[in-house]
Amino acid sequence: MTDARSVLVVDDDAQVRSLLTDLLKGEGYGVKVAKTGAEAIAAVEKQRPDLVLMDVKLPDQDGIAVLRQLKRAHDELEIIVMTAFGGSSSAIKAMEHGAYDYVTKPFEIDDLTAGLRRVFEHADMASEVSALRLELGKSAAERERIVGSSRPMLEVYKLIGKVASSDATVLITGESGTGKELVAEALHRASKRNPHPMVKVSCAALPETLLETELFGHEKGSFTGAMTQRKGRFEAANKGTIFLDEIGEMTLGTQTKLLRILQEREFERIGSNVSIKIDIRVIAATNRDLAGEVEAGRFREDLYYRLNVIHIDMPPLRDRMDDVPSLVEHFLAKYRWSPDAIPTTITEEAMAVLQEHDWPGNVRELENAVERAVVLSRGAPILPEHLPLTAAPIQGSATEGGPPRRGRRAATKAAAGADADAVAPPRNGASEAAEGAGLKEAVAALEKRLIGEALARNSGNRSKAADELGIYRRLLYAKIREYGLGE
Numbered sequence: 001m002t003d004a005r006s007v008l009v010v011d012d013d014a015q016v017r018s019l020l021t022d023l024l025k026g027e028g029y030g031v032k033v034a035k036t037g038a039e040a041i042a043a044v045e046k047q048r049p050d051l052v053l054m055d056v057k058l059p060d061q062d063g064i065a066v067l068r069q070l071k072r073a074h075d076e077l078e079i080i081v082m083t084a085f086g087g088s089s090s091a092i093k094a095m096e097h098g099a100y101d102y103v104t105k106p107f108e109i110d111d112l113t114a115g116l117r118r119v120f121e122h123a124d125m126a127s128e129v130s131a132l133r134l135e136l137g138k139s140a141a142e143r144e145r146i147v148g149s150s151r152p153m154l155e156v157y158k159l160i161g162k163v164a165s166s167d168a169t170v171l172i173t174g175e176s177g178t179g180k181e182l183v184a185e186a187l188h189r190a191s192k193r194n195p196h197p198m199v200k201v202s203c204a205a206l207p208e209t210l211l212e213t214e215l216f217g218h219e220k221g222s223f224t225g226a227m228t229q230r231k232g233r234f235e236a237a238n239k240g241t242i243f244l245d246e247i248g249e250m251t252l253g254t255q256t257k258l259l260r261i262l263q264e265r266e267f268e269r270i271g272s273n274v275s276i277k278i279d280i281r282v283i284a285a286t287n288r289d290l291a292g293e294v295e296a297g298r299f300r301e302d303l304y305y306r307l308n309v310i311h312i313d314m315p316p317l318r319d320r321m322d323d324v325p326s327l328v329e330h331f332l333a334k335y336r337w338s339p340d341a342i343p344t345t346i347t348e349e350a351m352a353v354l355q356e357h358d359w360p361g362n363v364r365e366l367e368n369a370v371e372r373a374v375v376l377s378r379g380a381p382i383l384p385e386h387l388p389l390t391a392a393p394i395q396g397s398a399t400e401g402g403p404p405r406r407g408r409r410a411a412t413k414a415a416a417g418a419d420a421d422a423v424a425p426p427r428n429g430a431s432e433a434a435e436g437a438g439l440k441e442a443v444a445a446l447e448k449r450l451i452g453e454a455l456a457r458n459s460g461n462r463s464k465a466a467d468e469l470g471i472y473r474r475l476l477y478a479k480i481r482e483y484g485l486g487e
């Protein structure tokens with residue numbers, strides 16, 4: 001790479017272009033500008049910039065389409081997109097289509113320049129950029145399996161995208177059921193190691209000696225009962241990824257051995273003094289507070305730092321309630337009666353119940369609740385009484401003077417008195433299903449119109465619009481996103 005890095009700025013706003021030009025020139029970059037998608041594509045062909053900084057909203061074309069076209073033609077080209085605040089879905093889309101990063105407008109100048117520096121450092125490190133890019137491209141489909149587009153999840157996707165291609169050790173923390181394992185899988189699949197195995201070991205499941213045999217393997221006769229030589233999980237994971245789940249449960253003795261593997265990338269089978277070299281990527285997960293464990297003397301500090309190179313902290317579901325509707329949708333599809341069945345639908349009242357629960361068991365609890373409800377409703381739309389959620393503190397706003405929707409309390413009462421016969425029988429005829437879908441679309445169209453009108457009447461003020469519509473603000477946000485009314 002040459003000294004003067006060149007950046008192509010793509011924005012239809014002249015002010016933004018000149019501001020960025022000044023800023024980037026001040027940082028020592030060469031700068032070119034383009035006003036439209038077509039100009040950007042032409043400029044890339046002609047000038048081969050090292051980086052493109054582009055707005056996703058372009059006057060002539062969809063920014064994501066331009067991004068895809070650029071990435072298809074120039075795998076190695078790094079692109080940072082600029083999105084308007086709140087444009088989280090376009091930010092996700094951009095990341096999925098290979099953008100390196102995104103910045104939200106209006107941006108902090110320091111964030112932007114730090115972002116650019118990161119890109120270039122990354123470019124220097126990546127010797128096989130195009131190969132890596134190909135692998136990253138695959139992660140797009142993978143990320144679709146991790147559902148959620150809330151801000152905290154966006155940060156998680158960003159991290160996955162950034163670190164998947166490196167071999168850095170990753171520590172994933174978070175409460176039970178937040179998706180740690182899912183993220184570990186996504187990391188492996190998005191990495192260049194994905195043709196090789198990902199081996200999972202739960203450090204909580206086995207007592208120390210068994211865990212060590214499991215991890216390192218043993219030689220024949222190394223201890224009573226070791227009749228044959230056995231390869232351990234580290235060897236099985238060679239060239240791939242090892243996922244050490246519940247690492248917080250590992251004993252200090254095993255921690256010491258693990259530390260050596262991380263430092264030297266070699267180990268011996270138990271009962272052997274022949275060192276075996278391995279090439280693995282380590283991902284560890286825990287729902288414990290490892291720093292606290294270190295302080296309490298239960299976890300080696302040096303191991304903690306070795307593992308904690310990249311830290312992904314999974315947000316609890318209650319901190320990203322915006323994701324509830326899309327998760328519900330995802331699980332309704334997952335727990336269909338049969339692969340070609342139309343997913344069970346859910347009433348707004350039942351959805352409101354799900355949006356008021358505080359989900360101590362996080363996504364796993366939600367998944368179980370939806371699965372159970374699908375069975376209980378027997379094919380009819382899910383009602384609050386199909387959701388007997390275990391008691392959680394009742395939020396004041398849900399019951400007192402809140403909008404006229406059923407809160408948790410009402411739902412629980414309904415569940416207690418639920419009458420199984422009141423539930424409609426499962427639908428099976430194709431014509432009935434088609435009718436159902438038609439109704440759903442009609443309702444969606446009506447909803448979209450009413451919400452759009454309410455927003456317009458209230459000059460975009462969502463709280464007021466929600467009050468007027470008599471729905472929870474959270475539900476309104478979800479609907480706005482669902483119908484694309486926010487952008």
Ligand SMILES: Nc1ncnc2c1ncn2[C@@H]1O[C@H](COP(=O)(O)OP(=O)(O)OP(=O)(O)O)[C@@H](O)[C@H]1O
Binds near residue numbers: 182287364
């Ligand atoms: N964002 C998500 N999108 C879709 N499914 C999810 C998501 N997060 C979690 N799940 C699902 O929830 C369940 C629990 O996730 P996972 O096993 O990854 O949690 P965990 O953090 O490892 O929990 P634990 O600490 O209890 O092991 C899985 O069935 C997983 O597929």
Ligand SMILES: [Mg+2]
Binds near residue numbers: 180181245
């Ligand atoms: Mg787990």
